[in-house]
Amino acid sequence: MVVESDAQLSENFYASTCPNVELIVRQAVATKYQQTTITAPATLRMFFHDCFVGGCDASVLVTSDNGDAEKDAQDNISLAGDGFDTVNKAKLAVEAQCPGRVSCADIMALAARDVVVLAGGPGFKVELGRRDGLVSNASRVDRKLPGPELDVNGLVNLFASNGLTMTDMIALSGAHTIGFSHCDRFASRLYNFSAFMPVDPTLDPAYAQQLMQSCPRVGADPSVAVNLDLNTPNVFDNVYFQNLVARKGLFTSDQILFNDFRSQATVIRFANSAEEFNRAFTSAMRKLGRVGVKLxxxxxxxxxxxxxxxxxxxxxxxxxxxxxxxxxxxxxxxxxxxxxxxxxxxxxxxxxxxxxxxxxxxxxxxxx
Known part of the structure; x- marks a missing residue:
């Protein structure tokens, strides 16, 4: 179990050692974002994966000659290269002005905040002072990350093991308002949901047909990318929750948030109020950034x-x-x-x- 820890974390941690670190990172991230909007979901997802495996320590960045680092695990192979490139470029920019002073873990946390803002989402203060981890093993990733078929019980338990509440879990799931996935991650909802019902009945029928056109049963192109938010895929907003209400969640783990009575009210509240979602999301991101930090x-x-x-x-x-x-x-x-x-x-x-x-x-x- 990775516990939340905010001891020694401070928004002003680098006030005397690298006072312009936030500006440096923001400029580097903005430059990368201008090159490709994939920068936003890729960086945000990488930060989440890093924090849920051994804490927010940038261990997901480590490269192994033997192919057994965190980034090589099955659940991390799909992490987009643009996320790594974003943090690497920000790190180079910081090192040019503040050599050896700012951790990769803090740079990743700042970059995750900055891509949310660039995509139209809310800004928030980032606590700093993390130290980079010394361990990066693929074996540590197993069962630490939420899969696309998890139900609410599984999601709640996984997030609780990282000190996060159900509301935090639902708010962080809202990060699926940007980004994409591939057919193999949700094809079971289209063709073999059950022996008597091949298509998941919780899917809107028209949406299911649309997905089938992108991902045919036979000969589906593994490189095809399907947006997690079919309406505003590059904008960080609350439309993701409106899609869930309309039964247009791409993953089972998305749609179940509306289908389950325990989480439905929160989904509806976020769907009706961008302000409510933004407030919950920024709070959850600050809590996520404290998970298992090294000090x-x-x-x-x-x-x-x-x-x-x-x-x-x-x-x-x-x-x-x-x-x-x-x-x-x-x-x-x-x-x-x-x-x-x-x-x-x-x-x-x-x-x-x-x-x-x-x-x-x-x-x-x-x-x-």
Whole structure:
């Protein structure tokens, strides 16, 4: 279970170290968005996938020579390259002005906010201070992301495991107001929903026919992209919820939000009020951005023993640094005198501490 944590996160985290970071990222993202509107859904979806697998730590960006990083998992293969390109270009722009100061995790969070605004959605403050993760394994992705056929129970449980409520889940599902999918993700609703009813009865019949034309039973083109919002696919608005009321949700996990009595009232409320949806969405995005964040405190706990070992070595064995060549006597420094035997003993202790610390760090990283 990945818990929500906002300790040490702050909207002004880079006020002294990189005060223009938001402007730098915004400009880089805007440039990419002008090249292709796919930038918006691709970046937003990537941020969601990153946060739901081990927390918002940019581990989804990691590339593996062996093909076993998070991005290589089956559920992440469909992440559009434009999302990665957006964050990479923003990172390069930030590094040019603030080298080594801003994490990829924070840049991704800012980029996710910026693409929403560029697509016509609401702006909101982004809390910063995340540290990038040290683990990126494809095996960690399994059952961490919502599939297109999940019901409300499955959705609620999955989001709750990340500290998010049903309202948060419904609001974040509204991100499907932009973006697209491919036929294999929803074809079961068109041709083999059940033994007695091949077409999902919760689909509007005319909409089902439209989908069948784009995705025929035989010979469907795997590259065909079907918009998640058939009316305003490139605009971040509340039309997605209006589509659900009209039984025109593309995924089962979309349409079920209206069909289930527990979530229906919220869907109707968002369909009737863009303001209500925007308010809930921005709140949910801020909560999503806190999921499983890595903080400076964790790094201090991981590397603290190593630093203490260094301090121990320097304080107790000054003779190593101030030994007089050709003599057995050691120069006095700071009130200490160190013999050759003591140097050997202290050196062995130092390396033993380093070894134990690194083993502990290794165990902590791979147990995460």
């Amino acid at each position: 400076d405190l964790e790094m201090a706990l991981n590397w603290g023993p190593v630093l203490m070992s260094v301090i121990f070595f320097i304080v107790l064995t000054p003779g190593v640094l101030f030994q007089v060549p050709g003599k057995t006597k050691v120069v006095e420094f700071g009130g200490f005198q160190t013999s050759g035997a003591a140097i050997v003993i202290h050196t062995l202790i130092f390396f033993a501490c380093i070894t134990v610390s690194l083993i502990a760090l290794h165990i902590h990283i791979y147990a995460a």
